Amino acid sequence: MALTSSPIRTDWPCQVKTPGSYDWERSAAKWLRELVPARYGSYPAMLRHPVLLARHAQIQVQHEIRVARTALQTARSELPGLGMSETVIEHTIKMYAAEVMQLNHIARSIRAVSQALVDHNHARAAH
DSSP: OOOOOOHHHOOOOOSSOOSTTHHHHHHHHHHHHHTSHHHHTSSSSHHOOOHHHHHHHHHHHHHHHHHHHHHHHHHHTTGGGGTTOOHHHHHHHHHHHHHHHHHHHHHHHHHHHHHHHHHHHHHHHOO
């Protein structure tokens, strides 16, 4: 029988404590604040409701993925016109490809944290 990894194990960010452990929501909010522009992390609603912060972080990272993909897709056609050598272009393409992969991992991590926050809020509301 094959064991499958749960998303919480594979996508859970190491900077965030395990859901249900002491102060895990605070660690989640701190991590999420690092993913959004500073001004968003300081809004009172975002500070009081980490699930809002998670939502904004998800939107932010999806936008960053689109930007990195566009930069990747246009590098070969646009960078020569900017005077970039083939070596620089190849390194740039590798950088953007790695960034897209990293951002996709971050997006999965945000979804895992967001779901845990939503589940925690529902459980708290039920009591």
